[in-house]
Amino acid sequence: MSGGIRAQNNLIIAAPLSATPGSNNTYIGSAAGAQVSSARNNVFIGQNAGTLNGGAANTLIGAVAGLRTTGNENTYLGYYAGYSLSGNQNIAIGVNAGFGGGLGSDLERSKGSYNIYMGASAGYKGYTNNSNYNVLIGDSAGYNNIVPGNVMLGSKAGYKNQTGQKSTFLGYQAGYNALADSNTFVGYQAGYTTTTGTGNTFFGTASGKGNSTGNHNTFVGNGAGPGSANADDNVYIGYNTGNHANGSRNTFLGANADAIAQNLHNATAIGAGAQVAVSNAVSLGKDANVGIGTAAPTTRLEVNSGTDHESGVRLSRITADSPAQLTTTEKVLTVNKSGQLVLAQAGRFSVKTEADWSDKVFAADYKLKSLNEVAHYIHRHKHLPGVPSAEEVVKQGVDIGKMQAKLLEKVEELTLYSIQLKKISQQQQAEIRELKQLVRQLAKRR
Numbered sequence: 001m002s003g004g005i006r007a008q009n010n011l012i013i014a015a016p017l018s019a020t021p022g023s024n025n026t027y028i029g030s031a032a033g034a035q036v037s038s039a040r041n042n043v044f045i046g047q048n049a050g051t052l053n054g055g056a057a058n059t060l061i062g063a064v065a066g067l068r069t070t071g072n073e074n075t076y077l078g079y080y081a082g083y084s085l086s087g088n089q090n091i092a093i094g095v096n097a098g099f100g101g102g103l104g105s106d107l108e109r110s111k112g113s114y115n116i117y118m119g120a121s122a123g124y125k126g127y128t129n130n131s132n133y134n135v136l137i138g139d140s141a142g143y144n145n146i147v148p149g150n151v152m153l154g155s156k157a158g159y160k161n162q163t164g165q166k167s168t169f170l171g172y173q174a175g176y177n178a179l180a181d182s183n184t185f186v187g188y189q190a191g192y193t194t195t196t197g198t199g200n201t202f203f204g205t206a207s208g209k210g211n212s213t214g215n216h217n218t219f220v221g222n223g224a225g226p227g228s229a230n231a232d233d234n235v236y237i238g239y240n241t242g243n244h245a246n247g248s249r250n251t252f253l254g255a256n257a258d259a260i261a262q263n264l265h266n267a268t269a270i271g272a273g274a275q276v277a278v279s280n281a282v283s284l285g286k287d288a289n290v291g292i293g294t295a296a297p298t299t300r301l302e303v304n305s306g307t308d309h310e311s312g313v314r315l316s317r318i319t320a321d322s323p324a325q326l327t328t329t330e331k332v333l334t335v336n337k338s339g340q341l342v343l344a345q346a347g348r349f350s351v352k353t354e355a356d357w358s359d360k361v362f363a364a365d366y367k368l369k370s371l372n373e374v375a376h377y378i379h380r381h382k383h384l385p386g387v388p389s390a391e392e393v394v395k396q397g398v399d400i401g402k403m404q405a406k407l408l409e410k411v412e413e414l415t416l417y418s419i420q421l422k423k424i425s426q427q428q429q430a431e432i433r434e435l436k437q438l439v440r441q442l443a444k445r446r
Helices: 358-362 371-381 390-396 400-445
Strands: 026-028 043-045 059-061 075-077 091-093 116-118 135-137 151-153 168-170 184-186 201-203 218-220 235-237 251-253 268-270 282-284 290-292 301-303 331-335 341-345
Touching (some): 358 400
Parallel strands (some): 075 091, 091 116, 151 168, 201 218, 218 235, 268 282
């Protein structure tokens, strides 16, 4: 009609073009279901939707959606959605979602099943029969994925993966370059640089940013990750942890906890800013106090055993039976009145009060035993008064400080006895002189 409005290839409802259109199908659109063979219970809406379909219970909506699909119970929504995806129970929503690998009449159809593709070009190249049980959501999420058992959520998450299975990527470009199995990357560009590394778990924006081929690492926190591409078996938890570490089997816990030396192994730094510089070592905190059994440590290390007069510290390889390593006078560690560990001079022992020292012997009210009393005590007990017996020493040991005071007490008592004897001796000498004088006087009278 001259001057009228012209439209091409538009059709609201059309009869099937196939001689064997199947049964209970709904075709809406130009060439929708055009070459269907024995299909049943399908809904095809859009130009060329389900053109070559021969399955059942499929819902294909969009131009060229599911054009080559022959599977069953699939739902494809979008331009070229599920174009050549011919497995069962797949869901593809978005332009080119679950496309199936390419164009051409001789293209081998993908027979992957139980997949969910949502987003433009999500799962675009899922063209193998082994591409099953995947959930790919986001623009180009899992774009190259052709293997089973992956979950990729986020724009271009898992974009390059073709071989890695049983992985979960969540976030923009999370696991973008990953190719190996059993990785879990959550966060913006989490695990972005990882390629063949397997068994890794990264949580946080740009976490695992330095890893490429390292395996079995756990990095949690924004920017958490190693300074090398091939570190294995590490655990980093906290913002920017382990940024300079490049060894294996290391543990960093706390914001900016890190290594300050290269190629460390079995090194642990715990606490914000904590640093470790040698392998097979544990570093606790930075300018921090450590408490064991206490919530309020006031020194670098405070141990509360929970029981009075017990330290709560045990040295399992050093006991009372161990040989002494020092034989000369050296400084030793001991505790002060507040329980703090202090350095003391070996051979020096504290005396709590003046009464504990032996100067009391020289007090005016001190009761000094007579030598007869001492002799009687020794005869009966076989040791000096106030001094422990050999049996007591064997059973209870010796308090060196108290023993020193007791020995000095006996020395001072000996001094008093000596003074007494001197006085007696002086008196006797005086008496002897008097007697000698009397003898001389008597001799002269004769």
